[in-house]
Amino acid sequence: MREVKEEIGLNISLIPFFRHDEYWWFVKNKEKVKKQNIFFLSKLEDEKQQIRISFEHSSYKWLRFDEALKEIKYKTYIDLLQVANDYINCINKMNELNNKYKDLPKSIKDWNLSRNFVPGEGPLNAEIMLLGQAPGKNEDEHRRPFIGMAGKLLDETLKKNKIGRNKVYITSIVQFFPPLNRAPTEEEINYCMPYLKEQIRIIKPKIIVLLGNIASKSIANTANVFKNHGNVIKSDEYKCKLFITIHPAAAVRIKKNISIFEEDFKKLKDVIKEIKNEETNKE
Ligand code: URA
Secondary structure, eight states: OHHHHHHHOOOEEEOTTOOEEEEEEEEETTEEEEEEEEEOOEEESSTTOOOOOOTTOOOOOOOOHHHHHHHOOOHHHHHHHHHHHHHHHHHHHHHHHHHHHTTHHHHOTTOOSOSOBOOOBSOTTOSEEEEESOOOHHHHHHTOSSOSHHHHHHHHHHHHTTOOGGGEEEEESSOBOOGGGOOOOHHHHHHHHHHHHHHHHHHOOSEEEEESHHHIIIIIOOOOHHHHTTOEEEETTTTEEEEEEOOHHHHHHSTTHHHHHHHHHHHHHHHHHHHHHHHHHHO
C-alpha cells in the first residue's frame, strides 16, 4: 500500500482474502529461475483521489473492465483481470444475499435464535468450504465464525495439514447463534438453508467439509457422523465433493475424539491433492 501511494499517489485499502499467484521462468546466467508474482485486489479509500505518477512511469489510463480487456496484450494479465472481475461480482452478489439473510429474523414472528448475523469468512473463490452447525456465544459476540475453542482446534488442525485458514471459506448451516448453545431445530435449519445454498453457488467450492452431524445431515443426508466420518461423496446438487468429519467441538469436549478429527484431516489433505491432480490431468 505504501508502494502504491509512492508510485501513483493513491490511498488504497486491500480487499480481504483475494490473492492471485502467477509463476514464470526465465534464464539468468544459464540458470533457470522461477519467479512468482502475487496480485492483490484493492479499492480506493476515496474515489475522488487524483493519480500522481512517480518519475518511474510515463503515463496511465483509467479503463472499464471491458475496455481494459481489449487493450491488454498478455494472456496472463487478461486472465488475471477476469479473475479479479469475477471476484468483484462475487463480492456484490454475496453482499446482496447476506443483506437479505441478516434481516431474516425480522420476517419470522417466532424467531428463537440470536438476531446477530455471523457471516461466513474467507475467499469468495475458495476451493475448500468448511461448514459447521451454528455460531457459538463467542462467534455471536464478535460476529465471526469459529473463533472459540472449537475454532482454535480447527485452526491448529488446518495448520498441521498445511491448509491456510485464509484459503478456506468457513461458515455454518445456520448463521445465527442458538441461545444456550442448543442445536438448531429442523425448522430453523429450513429457514436458513436457501441462503446457504445460494452462498455455495456463489463460492463454487471443489470440496465442502461437513463438520458434525447437523452439517452432514443437512447437506449429505447422512445420519450418524461417527459411522460416516472420513467418507467422500460426490454431490450432483452442490457440484462438488463432500467430505464428512466430526465437529471440532466434539473433539474439544471428548478427548478421544481428537484422533478421529486429526486422522480425518490427514485424509482430507490427500483428497484435496487428488482433486488438484484430477484438475491438472484435465488441463
Ligand atoms: N461451531 C459452529 O458450528 N460454527 C461456528 O461458527 C462456531 C462453532
